[in-house]
Amino acid sequence: MGHTAHVSALVWSAAGSLVAWLWLLLRQGWFWRTDVRLPPLRDPRAWPDVCVVVPARDEAAVLSLSLPSLLAQDYPGRAEVFLVDDGSADGTGELARDLARRHGGLPLTVDTPGEPPAGWTGKLWAVRHGLARASERDPEYVLLTDADIAHAPDSLRRLVAAARTGGFDVVSQMARLRVESPWERLVVPAFVYFFAQLYPFRWIAREGTRTAAAAGGCVLLRAAAAARARIPDAIRQAVIDDVALARAVKRSGGRVWLGLADGVDSVRPYPRLGDLWRMVSRSAYAQLRHSPLLLAGTVAGLALVYLVPPVAVAAGTATGSAAAALLGAAAWLVMTGTYVPMLRYYRQPWWLAPLLPFTAALYLLMTVDSAVRHHRGHGAAWKGRTYARPEPLPDEG
Missing domain, CATH: 3.90.550.10 (Spore Coat Polysaccharide Biosynthesis Protein SpsA; Chain A)
Known part of the structure; x- marks a missing residue:
């Protein structure tokens, strides 16, 4: 019974991840395309200061x-x-x-x-x-x-x-x-x-x-x-x-x-990884408005969207659950396909695209580290200055 429940949860998680990726692919503003660039130069009538x-x-x-x-x-x-x-x-x-x-x-x-x-x-x-x-x-x-x-x-x-x-x-x-x-x-x-x-x-x-x-x-x-x-x-x-x-x-x-x-x-x-870690973690929790609830939702969302597909493929293969493995593979394939255009923009090889779940795991850890540092009183630090959580401004209500 426990094994069946585990496999069922894995299948449903993989299915949820695939649905999320189909939504992102079709309904999230074509975010994965890299063709939003400045238009060809058209000179205005007069050049402003x-x-x-x-x-x-x-x-x-x-x-x-x-x-x-x-x-x-x-x-x-x-x-x-x-x-x-x-x-x-x-x-x-x-x-x-x-x-x-x-x-x-x-x-x-x-x-x-x-x-x-x-x-x-x-x-x-x-x-x-x-x-x-x-x-x-x-x-x-x-x-x-x-x-x-x-x-x-x-x-x-x-x-x-x-x-x-x-x-x-x-x-x-x-x-x-x-x-x-x-x-x-x-x-x-x-x-x-x-x-x-x-x-x-x-x-x-x-x-x-x-x-x-x-x-x-x-x-x-x-x-x-x-x-x-x-x-x-x-x-x-x-x-x-x-x-x-x-x-x-x-x-x-x-x-x-x-x-x-x-x-x-x-x-x-x-x-080095430490340089990139500091770049991301210094502002990641600020992006979440220093909210533990938003942090929890972000961690859960990242896990479902980016981590579940490879886990479903590995666990489904190990347990003999073809449904979990196939659903996870389909979600991973969509994820990989949406990442390839960005890699091309950066002139990087396509084979880095399947590694996106690993990179997402790093970003998840950076975000959690940002929150931990904030709650320890370190706040967002950059070049010798540390910024605590912003207080409401009187003229902004």
């Missing part, structure tokens, strides 16, 4: 690979770069000035805002300072980009053209992350895949939907929309600031576009 704001904290190791690409932007209109040195101890500001002297290109201003006051994350305090400096130039758009992001020479042109011709208040590109070490190949494409599954890009661009997200490494923001949405003051405590920014803009009536990048690349290396 743009200011580029780069918050930077201890970025000397990557700045020489990224900042020259911004200074060398082939933009027909007026553009200027503001690098905000957020209390760096490694000479980031001095290196930025030296790079500007050696490479020339767009004008560069380096400034520092001082330590963030209570209630602000360091990055958003730096963004606030950079936006204030940029507002002196009265630009129509502001490009928020991280200090580890390298841009192709036509990147700014394409972003502005897409915003102008498409009528978008936010145009954001998910920078192509580095995939050179074995752990990067295993973990990084899955990171973008999971993000697209959670925030289907097609839904983000659709008016009348609540789905909103952006990728913080590359966000072109209309200045008027930023003022209307009270950016960054309205999101000053947000650890996942890019998603918070997109939500604030969309709630205020703005239009948001997010897609995969061509010519926008992260140069930051994550060669």
Whole structure:
């Protein structure tokens, strides 16, 4: 009786996983497709003024690979770069000035805002300072980009053209992350895949939907929309600031576009599993709004969707349950098929796709670790700063 109940539970779990995958395949905004890209360049009638704001904290190791690409932007209109040195101890500001002297290109201003006051994350305090400096130039758009992001020479042109011709208040590109070490190949494409599954890009661009997200490494923001949405003051405590920014803009009536990048690349290396673990775990629990209930639901969902299929195949084969093995194999096949396009985008071999359950297990453990660290009082930590759970802001109810 016990063996029969075990096999029955295995069959039902495998069936549930297959149903979940069929739903994701057909009903989750075609999240697995990688064709949401900036359209071919169509020049607007006039090129608006743009200011580029780069918050930077201890970025000397990557700045020489990224900042020259911004200074060398082939933009027909007026553009200027503001690098905000957020209390760096490694000479980031001095290196930025030296790079500007050696490479020339767009004008560069380096400034520092001082330590963030209570209630602000360091990055958003730096963004606030950079936006204030940029507002002196009265630009129509502001490009928020991280200090580890390298841009192709036509990147700014394409972003502005897409915003102008498409009528978008936010145009954001998910920078192509580095995939050179074995752990990067295993973990990084899955990171973008999971993000697209959670925030289907097609839904983000659709008016009348609540789905909103952006990728913080590359966000072109209309200045008027930023003022209307009270950016960054309205999101000053947000650890996942890019998603918070997109939500604030969309709630205020703005239009948001997010897609995969061509010519926008992260140069930051994550060669070891520990580096990737820290990248994910520092904000995973914040994504779940620090809710134990959401954490439990996420763990259960990840287990059903990603872990049950290989377990059902192995256990079904071992126990002679053909139904469990076949249902698990079908779910695993759908999972594998939806992951292949992302691997192709990252120029990785297809045979990594069947390993997605293992990668998902790693992400599950990272998420649990993020929650454990939070409840031990460590919070979200990044570059020497730790952020506790955000408190409700008086002006946000």
